[in-house]
Amino acid sequence: MLNPIEKASYAARQGVRVAWYMGHYFASQRFYKAKDETDIRRKRPRRNGPSMERMLQDMARLFERDLANADRGIYPLPRDHDGAPGRLVSTSRKYFADLPVSADRKAERRGKEVYSPELKDELPAYFLQNFHYQTGGYLTEESAELYDMQVEVLFSGTANAMRRQCLVPLADFMAGRDQRQVHLADIACGTGRFLRFVKQSWPRIKLTGCDLSQAYLAEAEAHLRPYRATLTPANAEQLPFEDASIDIVTSIYLFHEVPPKVRRIIAKEFARVLKPGGRLMFMDSLQRGDVEIYDGLLEMFPINFHEPYYATYTREDLAKIFADAGLVMVHSEPVFMSKLVVCDRPS
Numbered sequence: 001m002l003n004p005i006e007k008a009s010y011a012a013r014q015g016v017r018v019a020w021y022m023g024h025y026f027a028s029q030r031f032y033k034a035k036d037e038t039d040i041r042r043k044r045p046r047r048n049g050p051s052m053e054r055m056l057q058d059m060a061r062l063f064e065r066d067l068a069n070a071d072r073g074i075y076p077l078p079r080d081h082d083g084a085p086g087r088l089v090s091t092s093r094k095y096f097a098d099l100p101v102s103a104d105r106k107a108e109r110r111g112k113e114v115y116s117p118e119l120k121d122e123l124p125a126y127f128l129q130n131f132h133y134q135t136g137g138y139l140t141e142e143s144a145e146l147y148d149m150q151v152e153v154l155f156s157g158t159a160n161a162m163r164r165q166c167l168v169p170l171a172d173f174m175a176g177r178d179q180r181q182v183h184l185a186d187i188a189c190g191t192g193r194f195l196r197f198v199k200q201s202w203p204r205i206k207l208t209g210c211d212l213s214q215a216y217l218a219e220a221e222a223h224l225r226p227y228r229a230t231l232t233p234a235n236a237e238q239l240p241f242e243d244a245s246i247d248i249v250t251s252i253y254l255f256h257e258v259p260p261k262v263r264r265i266i267a268k269e270f271a272r273v274l275k276p277g278g279r280l281m282f283m284d285s286l287q288r289g290d291v292e293i294y295d296g297l298l299e300m301f302p303i304n305f306h307e308p309y310y311a312t313y314t315r316e317d318l319a320k321i322f323a324d325a326g327l328v329m330v331h332s333e334p335v336f337m338s339k340l341v342v343c344d345r346p347s
């Protein structure tokens, strides 16, 4: 049980985070609108998104849930690990320095700047894009350095709290197991935010993070210190694990960034590497109809950001994709703007 001071410090920290990242969001939006108003107006979605009041209520609910999980001992009192204030300010400066560049890219709809035929021999073509119109796509150190801030700005400081909700079915799975015997693989681990949360809860669990981006893996390595995890460059379509060798697979915010055909290949890879009785914890964006009032926002997202596969993702039948791969969906729920899905590989 947390004491009142711990609870108050959580509330204060999250309040400051939301103000910081939401402030960045509004500053960025004003900039983008100035550059891009005509195009956005032309493509306006059929439905409106949620009101600001509704979003703030949903954010408050997410934080209450995060705190309640810590209070019940499911995971320690969250530490977001944003870095020292000096580092935060320097990342913020770099973020704002990059904004005019990415706003130009967006105004001109240049979503494939990082594509080159030489890279195509090493990396899938769908990956070689400037997702979110970000500079360097997923390929550069600078992009890896800005990524966490960009995601938190997009979600107004709630991304970590959403990711942490995957720790709940993880705790459920770990009950009665020796963590030293459990191998968790986080696929498309990016900069390692989720891996760090796992290590904070389960310091002796065996962890592997895979990602196609060497630059993001390097950032993850720095971010994970002093914890130990194996970080491996790998394509989720061909995971570097033996059949039935992994206890838990996690995958956060990957499916909306890959084409439909690739989603199915990856789902089969998850099932192949999981041990019988193993578990998949999956998180990605909400899908259409999950929380109807958010549907307008889901329509707007791929217009605002370079997200070529997002619209198809929002219409996917995830239960069927995972069932066709040999997994059984045992849980699915909205988590603010994300969706948490849990699948088991039958014993």
Ligand SMILES: C[S@@+](CC[C@H](N)C(=O)[O-])C[C@H]1O[C@@H](n2cnc3c(N)ncnc32)[C@H](O)[C@@H]1O
Pocket: 127, 138, 151, 163, 187, 188, 189, 190, 191, 192, 193, 194, 210, 211, 212, 213, 216, 234, 235, 236, 237, 251, 252, 253, 254, 257, 258
């Ligand atoms: C939106 S980010 C999500 C990162 C992280 N899971 C998180 O919670 O922020 C998508 C990540 O997927 C990686 N990625 C995209 N396609 C991939 C693939 N086929 N195999 C492995 N990683 C991939 C990118 O490099 C990037 O790090």
